[in-house]
Amino acid sequence: MPSYLFLRRTLRSPAALCGLVIITLLVLVAVFAPWLAPFDPNWQDAAARLQAPNAHHWLGTDSYGRDLLSRLIYGARPALGLVLLVTVITLPLGLLIGILSGYYGGWLERVLMRFTDVVMSMPRLILAFAFVAMLGPGLVNGALALALTTWPAYARQSRSEIQRLRHSDYLATAEMMGIRGPRLLAGHILPLCLPSAIVRLALDLAGIILAAAGLGFLGLGARPPMSEWGSMIADGMQVIFDQWWIAAIPGTAILISSLAFNLLGDGLRDVLEPGHE
Amino acid sequence: MAIVEVSNLGVDFSAKGQVKTAVRDASFTVNSGETFSLIGASGCGKSTILRVLAGLQREWHGSIKLLNGAIKPGTRFQGDLRRNVQMVFQDPYASLHPNHTIYRTLAEPLTIHGEANIAARVEEALLQVGLPTDAMKRYPHQLSGGQRQRVAIARALLLRPKILLLDEPTSALDMSVQAEILNLLNRLKLQFGMTYLLVSHDADVIAHMSDRAAYMTNGAIGHEFDRAALVRGEHRMDAA
Amino acid sequence: MSENRIEVSGLNIDYPGARVVDNLSFTLGNERLALVGESGSGKSMTARALMGLVRKPGKVSATQLNVLDNDLLTLRNRDWQSLRGNGIAMVLQDPRYALNPVKSVAQQIDEALRLHQKMSGAQRRERIREVIHAVGLQENVLARYPAELSGGMGQRVMIAIALVNNPKVLIADEPTSALDARLRNQILELLVEQCEQRQMAMLLISHDLPLVAQHCHRVLVMYQGQKVDEMPANQLSQATHSYTRTLWTCRPNAATYGMMLPTLDRSQNLQGESNGNR
Numbered sequence: 001m002p003s004y005l006f007l008r009r010t011l012r013s014p015a016a017l018c019g020l021v022i023i024t025l026l027v028l029v030a031v032f033a034p035w036l037a038p039f040d041p042n043w044q045d046a047a048a049r050l051q052a053p054n055a056h057h058w059l060g061t062d063s064y065g066r067d068l069l070s071r072l073i074y075g076a077r078p079a080l081g082l083v084l085l086v087t088v089i090t091l092p093l094g095l096l097i098g099i100l101s102g103y104y105g106g107w108l109e110r111v112l113m114r115f116t117d118v119v120m121s122m123p124r125l126i127l128a129f130a131f132v133a134m135l136g137p138g139l140v141n142g143a144l145a146l147a148l149t150t151w152p153a154y155a156r157q158s159r160s161e162i163q164r165l166r167h168s169d170y171l172a173t174a175e176m177m178g179i180r181g182p183r184l185l186a187g188h189i190l191p192l193c194l195p196s197a198i199v200r201l202a203l204d205l206a207g208i209i210l211a212a213a214g215l216g217f218l219g220l221g222a223r224p225p226m227s228e229w230g231s232m233i234a235d236g237m238q239v240i241f242d243q244w245w246i247a248a249i250p251g252t253a254i255l256i257s258s259l260a261f262n263l264l265g266d267g268l269r270d271v272l273e274p275g276h277e
Numbered sequence: 278m279a280i281v282e283v284s285n286l287g288v289d290f291s292a293k294g295q296v297k298t299a300v301r302d303a304s305f306t307v308n309s310g311e312t313f314s315l316i317g318a319s320g321c322g323k324s325t326i327l328r329v330l331a332g333l334q335r336e337w338h339g340s341i342k343l344l345n346g347a348i349k350p351g352t353r354f355q356g357d358l359r360r361n362v363q364m365v366f367q368d369p370y371a372s373l374h375p376n377h378t379i380y381r382t383l384a385e386p387l388t389i390h391g392e393a394n395i396a397a398r399v400e401e402a403l404l405q406v407g408l409p410t411d412a413m414k415r416y417p418h419q420l421s422g423g424q425r426q427r428v429a430i431a432r433a434l435l436l437r438p439k440i441l442l443l444d445e446p447t448s449a450l451d452m453s454v455q456a457e458i459l460n461l462l463n464r465l466k467l468q469f470g471m472t473y474l475l476v477s478h479d480a481d482v483i484a485h486m487s488d489r490a491a492y493m494t495n496g497a498i499g500h501e502f503d504r505a506a507l508v509r510g511e512h513r514m515d516a517a
Numbered sequence: 518m519s520e521n522r523i524e525v526s527g528l529n530i531d532y533p534g535a536r537v538v539d540n541l542s543f544t545l546g547n548e549r550l551a552l553v554g555e556s557g558s559g560k561s562m563t564a565r566a567l568m569g570l571v572r573k574p575g576k577v578s579a580t581q582l583n584v585l586d587n588d589l590l591t592l593r594n595r596d597w598q599s600l601r602g603n604g605i606a607m608v609l610q611d612p613r614y615a616l617n618p619v620k621s622v623a624q625q626i627d628e629a630l631r632l633h634q635k636m637s638g639a640q641r642r643e644r645i646r647e648v649i650h651a652v653g654l655q656e657n658v659l660a661r662y663p664a665e666l667s668g669g670m671g672q673r674v675m676i677a678i679a680l681v682n683n684p685k686v687l688i689a690d691e692p693t694s695a696l697d698a699r700l701r702n703q704i705l706e707l708l709v710e711q712c713e714q715r716q717m718a719m720l721l722i723s724h725d726l727p728l729v730a731q732h733c734h735r736v737l738v739m740y741q742g743q744k745v746d747e748m749p750a751n752q753l754s755q756a757t758h759s760y761t762r763t764l765w766t767c768r769p770n771a772a773t774y775g776m777m778l779p780t781l782d783r784s785q786n787l788q789g790e791s792n793g794n795r
Binding site: 421422452453454455456459460464478479480482484507508 | 556
């Protein structure tokens, strides 16, 4: 269905709308962080260490005396930066490989699909370790590792969609009209594969946010003193029994972000169900 | 004068080591300006023959002459041949791309073939099939089945084909819409001097449209019927 | 206890943005009535309303909507369960989509029986055998799965499932549209035979006028949600209403070769010409 209709229908689903609202809020928080955060997230106040939530520090402070609310707010930036990076790499790469192998078949398909299989067999976290070992720790390297291990599923999905479509009347008429090559792939085939790829992406992002938090927790993600929710949880682990909020609050933020993408993905998927046509 | 000559056409599909013969040893001719029909139950191979003549099914054996030129298996139709042979498909819900406006669906073939005055040609095409010109801004899901089929016919005619292949063009439509589409097809055939090759399982449609017909079972062409035989309903006895 | 099995008066079915059935009234006694019309006429929606299958955002409203003396507008869920499949049953168009692909034929007929009757296993098996024979099938069909059945056989199985509880009313929604021409008459004849034998009323939804003229007592013609014509089925060929005439005469055949077929002038307002109310 045309994109405007797709969007309109998606917005009617309560799940998708909820997810979209949360994500929008997240984006706004990330963009306007400097104006929203009451304190500098990296400013350490030794006298104010490990404070419980109070009037001055709404969410309390961590073991270095840094304001948790500010760190939480600034933590939205790496989270969204990650989402953007993964999207920009995964979608185009996965779709391109899938469409080329599905449409042309033959040796091209065999080569591309074997390559896809190889990448698919790589475990994410191990690859992240390898990247970090090669290039040094950092948010971008961790995100890169995640992105480069996510695209194979998209390639497979779009390839099988195209194999189905190859016998459809849409493509038969395009051929009768003499439409071939890039024009066919970009103008006719891509729009048919895009919706399910987007649904998949929304649902994947939910998991990727969790994976990135895991990397951060293990110290493979953002380097200190960057506010990143995963590493904030790690910070809070040592004092978890007495000052539980230091770990719980960023944990909740991760939960809510992941949930938001999940809801959005669910809503998008409902729109694509046959009953909606 | 024969515009299509098919001799000993055979089409085999191989899947998982098994060979299925969809068309065996089919021979027939179609004369310029007539409507020739293939009638038979689903799965008898009539649509496959159509797809061979459309250039969509490129694996076949036998000999085929289209518009006074022989065509060879394995080759895509190009140039004039591609323009001269067009097809209208059965399912009006599946042959128009859901993401394209009607304008784009009609303008694209013209653009590719380097035609001029595209906007005017699109308008003309819509009027020819009895659609209002504002239909060009719409998407397929906003049109009814009959309207979509009209767009499909308009598109098939854009390149001024000499041969129009019709694969059950009205079986997905209501009776009264079918009447409109059949009238349209007959009108346009006279207007543009085309030759039709029609495939259907509906004996009444065949009797109304065809000058000659042939019955198919299991991939082989059986009886041929001339106009008199069609009037007598001979094609009907075997018809599914 | 009225003798009319179905009484509909002022039925409206509304969806956001459109009224798909508009002020429809008719009755069904112990007879075969056909609802005839094209896509969008509202005939299938009417059938669904009679079975309580119109879901949100569709809304059903009427002055009167009675099936076998049950007021459908106020019927509770529990009573719907005992009415559907029991007092009133429905046969759908395409057995490929209406039958459960992972259950055998026997299991599906058995399920319909168990839902509405208290019978022992042996009694159920006997009834299943009876109904399978009644629809012209052999017992070896019982162990098969829907995918192994041809179109005609699948349709007969659907009819068996509908008939097994001896309903008083059978609704058949385009029961032959997915079948080859040869099978259509056979299936309709089977339905007519079963109606006569079981003294069952039938509401036949179809777009095939000659078929309807042959097998039904009365015909109701619908267009864009409204009733535009109603008459005894054997008078269809002499209809005077312009829509009905067009539906009857627009069919192609050998005699219309070379001629333009009569078509509908859709710009005309057809409702005004309503022809005869009983």
